[in-house]
Amino acid sequence: MTVKYESHGLPLDEYQLSRADHRRQSEADEIAAWVERQVAKAPPWSEEQYQRVQAMLDGHTAPPPWEYMRWRVRLYCGHIQEIERHCRDARPDRDTQDTRCSECGKDPAVIVAFEVIGAVAEPPKAPKAPKAPKAPKTNSQNTASRPGRTSRRTKADLEAENSALRAEIERLRRSDTK
């Protein structure tokens, strides 16, 4: 698999925002505001729900570092940062993740210009086949999240859900440490 990595808006430090950039940023702001309202309205999670999401997150194994590429990106706020994206992504801005600027804190801040730097890490010389973890046996069948029903959801729906989940987890974390 060869991916031809794209670049956009070079040189990054001279990039001027386009109308499309303003539009994408305001869309990202709207989604973030919507998610915030949903989270505020939602009843607090039960212990059971919390455990279930934790288990789901624990079960998710992130790809190894050599499957990631490092990018230099210019964010909407004008700051230039380095981020990582999976190597199959030919550009870093087609992601459901919006970037938070670690310099000014703007969140979300859309990516307006970018160039690839290189792989995050070299793959090991003799990669071992990863051990497949044994799936725990469960008797209770949860049919609520069957695939199929979800296939017609739009990207915006998925983005909103993704952000809502992350916001909810963040909120739980914060309330945990109180």
Ligand SMILES: [Zn+2]
């Ligand atoms: Zn910034």
